[in-house]
Amino acid sequence: MIKQIQAFLISLIIATFLVVTQTTASNLIWLQSINMPVDLQLVISTMAADLVDMNSRGAFPTIALIFVGLLIAFITARIIAIWTRLKKSYLYALAGGAALFAIVALMPLAFYNLDLIAGARTLAGKAYLVFAGVIAGYYFGSHTQQGDSNEDH
Amino acid sequence: MKIIKLPILCVGLLLCSGSAFSVDESVKIEPKTEILAQGLDHPWSVTFIADNEMLVTELSGKLRRVSDGLLNPAPIDGVPEVLFAGQGGLSEVLADPNFADNGLIYLSFSAPDTDQPKLNRLNVIQARLKGNVLVDHKTIFQSDPPRRTAAHYGARLAFLADGTLLITSGDGFNYREQAQALDNHFGKILRINTDGSIPQDNPFTTTPNALPDIWSYGHRNLQGLVVADDGTVYEHEHGPQGGDELNLVLPGKNYGWPAITYGVDYSGAMISPFTEHPGMEQPLKYWDPSMAPSGMTLYRGEMFPHWQGDLFISALVPGDVRRLAMEDNQVVEEEILFTEFGRIRNIASAPNGSLILLTDGKDGKLIRVSAKN
Numbered sequence: 001m002i003k004q005i006q007a008f009l010i011s012l013i014i015a016t017f018l019v020v021t022q023t024t025a026s027n028l029i030w031l032q033s034i035n036m037p038v039d040l041q042l043v044i045s046t047m048a049a050d051l052v053d054m055n056s057r058g059a060f061p062t063i064a065l066i067f068v069g070l071l072i073a074f075i076t077a078r079i080i081a082i083w084t085r086l087k088k089s090y091l092y093a094l095a096g097g098a099a100l101f102a103i104v105a106l107m108p109l110a111f112y113n114l115d116l117i118a119g120a121r122t123l124a125g126k127a128y129l130v131f132a133g134v135i136a137g138y139y140f141g142s143h144t145q146q147g148d149s150n151e152d153h
Numbered sequence: 154m155k156i157i158k159l160p161i162l163c164v165g166l167l168l169c170s171g172s173a174f175s176v177d178e179s180v181k182i183e184p185k186t187e188i189l190a191q192g193l194d195h196p197w198s199v200t201f202i203a204d205n206e207m208l209v210t211e212l213s214g215k216l217r218r219v220s221d222g223l224l225n226p227a228p229i230d231g232v233p234e235v236l237f238a239g240q241g242g243l244s245e246v247l248a249d250p251n252f253a254d255n256g257l258i259y260l261s262f263s264a265p266d267t268d269q270p271k272l273n274r275l276n277v278i279q280a281r282l283k284g285n286v287l288v289d290h291k292t293i294f295q296s297d298p299p300r301r302t303a304a305h306y307g308a309r310l311a312f313l314a315d316g317t318l319l320i321t322s323g324d325g326f327n328y329r330e331q332a333q334a335l336d337n338h339f340g341k342i343l344r345i346n347t348d349g350s351i352p353q354d355n356p357f358t359t360t361p362n363a364l365p366d367i368w369s370y371g372h373r374n375l376q377g378l379v380v381a382d383d384g385t386v387y388e389h390e391h392g393p394q395g396g397d398e399l400n401l402v403l404p405g406k407n408y409g410w411p412a413i414t415y416g417v418d419y420s421g422a423m424i425s426p427f428t429e430h431p432g433m434e435q436p437l438k439y440w441d442p443s444m445a446p447s448g449m450t451l452y453r454g455e456m457f458p459h460w461q462g463d464l465f466i467s468a469l470v471p472g473d474v475r476r477l478a479m480e481d482n483q484v485v486e487e488e489i490l491f492t493e494f495g496r497i498r499n500i501a502s503a504p505n506g507s508l509i510l511l512t513d514g515k516d517g518k519l520i521r522v523s524a525k526n
Contacts, residue, residue, distance in 0.1 A: 036427060112239030114302055
């Protein structure tokens with residue numbers, strides 16, 4: 001159980017880090033494209049600021065949003081795992097991707113088509129965020145395999 | 154000699170101080186407020202068509218008339234269908250400077266795109282008010298390209314002294330970077346003639362790939378627009394979290410959004426680490442935290458002499474009016490007024506010198522601010 005909680009927290013941190021840094025990167029790449037003076041020091045300081053502020057200063061803490069999404073997705077995956085023989089790491093990767101997809105797809109529906117996570121405004125951005133969920137889910141699945149009777153042996 | 158002079162000096166000083174005191178007191182008129190109408194459905198804008206007659210838009214799509222302080226229960230007919238969603242709907246109403254002669258008014262509103270109904274545009278029409286009906290509609294502006302979102306329309310209108318019309322067009326929320334490009338209407342102030350044609354002296358008419366109706370750019374969601382008697386144009390715009398701005402607008406200038414900003418995104422992310430950059434204008438004033446500026450008027454009336462020349466900005470958060478005293482185009486004083494009504498959607502000056510407030514929401518109120526005595 002402790003191992004599962006630990007794996008969940010690390011997967012949450014992975015997903016949050018990837019989501020936040022993608023937003024930072026998309027903002028800075030655009031600024032550089034219009035010849036604003038973006039250098040490495042600015043990239044690091046902005047990324048650090050976003051990692052703190054997107055989880056404390058925003059209208060919603062990004063980590064809390066992802067926490068809820070991953071929790072629901074992983075619980076659902078755990079139930080599905082009873083009936084499927086899919087490798088657990090793949091199943092949780094799918095679940096992680098589904099969680100992030102739900103966040104980037106459902107949030108605009110609730111807010112008049114507005115993408116409140118700036119990095120999710122483009123199709124490529126949405127795809128990357130879903131991929132971040134896949135990575136987080138894969139980590140969780142591959143670090144909680146032992147002791148699950150339904151896994152391939 | 155000294156004994157005689159001292160009392161005279163004292164009396165003189167007393168008289169001087171007394172007269173100065175009485176002058177200050179006489180010009181500071183206390184305001185009183187009275188609710189003229191309530192139950193308005195998201196009132197958004199108000200314009201006077203006669204000394205005691207005004208038109209009020211409801212975002213949900215109705216145009217209402219208030220005559221001698223009484224709301225006409227019958228809305229004005231002939232208003233186009235609008236997209237009432239999010240922040241969209243029937244937005245600004247503005248009477249033509251020669252309304253008494255030509256009966257023309259201008260309306261801005263969001264509406265679905267005719268070819269792609271899932272997308273929508275900001276529209277501006279000219280129409281003639283005949284009795285209680287709008288006739289002779291003419292579309293004089295449509296924002297381009299159409300948008301998917303129902304937010305950040307801007308949609309304020311104002312006339313310049315030369316009779317051309319300024320239109321504020323917001324960044325559409327999802328399209329903020331487009332505010333820095335000149336090939337679209339996101340995050341711009343536009344200038345057109347009242348027949349929809351483009352004035353030849355607009356700043357970007359000869360710029361390759363630029364839309365010729367653009368007058369200034371780099372704006373976010375501009376919901377206050379005022380033209381002073383000397384031609385100075387003031388606009389204010391919503392920032393994200395922090396970064397609401399009051400700007401003095403000049404043609405051809407770039408106001409920076411979102412490359413420079415004093416606000417951060419709703420997610421907490423830094424939209425830009427820059428607050429200034431060569432070639433981008435600084436605001437006259439910015440607010441952090443945000444107060445969500447929603448409308449603006451320049452006070453020119455006689456009813457409150459001590460307010461003459463001041464800008465009044467209505468605010469949604471937490472809900473009040475900001476009086477800004479201006480000196481040489483700089484804000485020298487800010488006073489918070491009318492905090493008792495909640496979110497205030499717009500403010501206007503009446504011909505008799507009173508102020509008109511519109512409160513936000515489904516049970517919107519029309520409030521008159523006039524002199525107490």
